[in-house]
Amino acid sequence: MNRTPAIIRPFTARAGAPVRPAKAALNYLAVCVAVIAVVWASLAAAGISLNFDFVAQYRVRLWDGFCMTVGISAASLVISLALGVLVAAGQGARLLPLRYLCDLYVKIIRGTPLIVQVYFFYYIIGTAWGIDNRVLAGIVILSLFSGAYIAEIVRGSLLSIDAGQLEAARAVGFTRAQTLRYVVAPQLVARTLPALTGQVASIIKDSSLLSVIAVIELTQTIREITATNYNFFGGFLLLGALYLVLTLPIMAISRHFEKRLDYAH
Amino acid sequence: MRISLDHLCKSFDGVEVLRDITFNEEVSALAIIGPSGGGKSTLLHIIGGLETPTSGTMAVDGQPIDFDEASLRAYRTTLGFVFQDSGLFHHMSALENVALPLHVVHGVGAPEADDRARELLARLGLKDALAKRPAQLSGGQKQRVAIARALAARPRLLLLDEPTSALDPEFTTEVLDVVRDLAEEGTRFIIVTHEMGFARHACDHVAFLYGGRLLEYGPSERIFAHPETPELSRFLSRLLEWSM
Ligand SMILES: Nc1ncnc2c1ncn2[C@@H]1O[C@H](COP(=O)(O)OP(=O)(O)O)[C@@H](O)[C@H]1O
Ligand SMILES: [Mg+2]
Numbered sequence: 001m002n003r004t005p006a007i008i009r010p011f012t013a014r015a016g017a018p019v020r021p022a023k024a025a026l027n028y029l030a031v032c033v034a035v036i037a038v039v040w041a042s043l044a045a046a047g048i049s050l051n052f053d054f055v056a057q058y059r060v061r062l063w064d065g066f067c068m069t070v071g072i073s074a075a076s077l078v079i080s081l082a083l084g085v086l087v088a089a090g091q092g093a094r095l096l097p098l099r100y101l102c103d104l105y106v107k108i109i110r111g112t113p114l115i116v117q118v119y120f121f122y123y124i125i126g127t128a129w130g131i132d133n134r135v136l137a138g139i140v141i142l143s144l145f146s147g148a149y150i151a152e153i154v155r156g157s158l159l160s161i162d163a164g165q166l167e168a169a170r171a172v173g174f175t176r177a178q179t180l181r182y183v184v185a186p187q188l189v190a191r192t193l194p195a196l197t198g199q200v201a202s203i204i205k206d207s208s209l210l211s212v213i214a215v216i217e218l219t220q221t222i223r224e225i226t227a228t229n230y231n232f233f234g235g236f237l238l239l240g241a242l243y244l245v246l247t248l249p250i251m252a253i254s255r256h257f258e259k260r261l262d263y264a265h
Numbered sequence: 266m267r268i269s270l271d272h273l274c275k276s277f278d279g280v281e282v283l284r285d286i287t288f289n290e291e292v293s294a295l296a297i298i299g300p301s302g303g304g305k306s307t308l309l310h311i312i313g314g315l316e317t318p319t320s321g322t323m324a325v326d327g328q329p330i331d332f333d334e335a336s337l338r339a340y341r342t343t344l345g346f347v348f349q350d351s352g353l354f355h356h357m358s359a360l361e362n363v364a365l366p367l368h369v370v371h372g373v374g375a376p377e378a379d380d381r382a383r384e385l386l387a388r389l390g391l392k393d394a395l396a397k398r399p400a401q402l403s404g405g406q407k408q409r410v411a412i413a414r415a416l417a418a419r420p421r422l423l424l425l426d427e428p429t430s431a432l433d434p435e436f437t438t439e440v441l442d443v444v445r446d447l448a449e450e451g452t453r454f455i456i457v458t459h460e461m462g463f464a465r466h467a468c469d470h471v472a473f474l475y476g477g478r479l480l481e482y483g484p485s486e487r488i489f490a491h492p493e494t495p496e497l498s499r500f501l502s503r504l505l506e507w508s509m
Binding site: 164165167168169170171172173174175178182183186187190 | 313315338341342344346348350351352353354355356365366369370371411414
């Protein structure tokens with residue numbers, strides 16, 4: 001029996017059931033139109049008129065800021081990936097001081113706001129250790145921050161590889177290196193990929209906080225522009241849109257990996 | 266093949282799990298039986314070089330076994346293991362599970378390893394499951410893949426630790442049939458099992474492990490017909506209580 005009225009049937013789907021692409025597109029479009037309409041109406045009610053004329057005027061600086069955000073994020077991703085894998089391995093180390101150091105690092109980073117870390121590392125450690133290149137400092141700070149989250153992602157996946165497989169690997173005669181290469185690494189990659197891609201989106205967004213130490217990335221660029229032209233709504237709306245340009249495709253990739261993982265198990 | 270254990274002891278964190286096991290016998294089809302926690306798995310792991318004893322010595326066909334990791338690894342490659350939960354690699358197909366160790370550990374060329382894996386899987390009735398991953402196989406199929414993997418490098422001894430304990434009855438029969446067929450073709454094996462019918466009829470000898478001690482050892486007919494210790498009598502009558 002199908003009790004859904006014919007009129008709303010194009011807009012419904014059972015939970016968990018696949019949705020036809022045409023139907024999905026139609027519904028997505030409807031939602032987007034509705035959201036834009038609400039935003040538009042709200043802006044109008046508040047008496048704000050949006051103006052994006054500044055884009056042409058500042059396009060070089062905007063592009064530079066955009067590139068800086070992408071560059072800092074990419075560099076931080078690479079470093080934090082290496083750091084995260086090392087720390088996750090370190091959390092299982094036989095040497096207790098090393099194990100607890102890794103544990104403490106993850107706890108402190110995950111337990112404090114990024115802005116605290118930015119100020120702390122930049123002003124205190126940066127001054128003490130003589131790192132006065134803001135971009136470099138920014139990359140180090142963001143890598144330290146993201147590394148703790150990646151360590152947690154990797155550690156979770158490591159724990160989910162059951163002891164039975166590791167014992168079987170020993171039983172068939174694999175060395176430790178062969179076990180790592182043929183048994184642990186492939187499963188680790190498959191299992192962490194969805195969460196890791198999600199982390200890439202986080203890094204991109206979190207890099208905006210480096211504006212507080214005046215790294216001229218996207219957010220800082222907009223802050224500087226709006227400080228002179230006072231077009232805050234236009235500026236920050238554009239800023240949000242530019243981050244979405246980067247993060248939306250990444251989230252789509254993450255979903256894709258998630259689905260592929262479902263099939264694999 | 267002759268397995269010699271001399272005053273073998275094993276403790277985990279000071280708790281003695283195997284006490285003074287001494288054993289020197291020809292092994293061709295041996296069942297290890299006994300109540301849970303009696304040390305059966307631990308003993309099988311030591312015989313298989315997956316665990317080291319706290320004290321005592323072990324020799325196989327007169328060759329003393331060294332308990333350093335490198336020697337043990339080399340020793341393990343001459344054996345085949347099957348565990349209760351199969352231990353198949355989740356991300357590999359049945360075929361890869363069998364062929365990869367053959368290729369990587371035993372240096373068999375990839376195409377030859379593939380052929381050998383296909384042949385073995387077909388022999389164990391898994392011709393249609395070659396490309397499937399463990400998650401797509403039934404419990405009985407998984408255990409047969411695990412047996413194929415254990416057999417791939419033609420081990421001198423097959424070690425099975427409760428290979429049917431996690432299976433439904435119909436799969437239990439399917440797996441035990443495979444082990445019996447292998448035994449009839451001359452594969453030597455040691456099996457830890459609670460299937461007394463299998464221990465009695467498919468194994469020539471039985472070892473009874475109780476509280477970490479090897480309480481009885483003998484031909485399977487004798488063990489079941491004339492248990493000598495009260496512990497074994499009690500163990501067997503408990504098991505028979507609900508059987509037809
Ligand atoms: N890795 C281990 N660490 C600590 N205790 C263990 C370990 N393996 C087994 N044991 C203990 O040793 C005893 C015998 O276990 P096991 O050999 O698995 O017995 P069985 O296979 O006969 O059930 C049990 O009490 C078990 O808790
Ligand atoms: Mg056991």
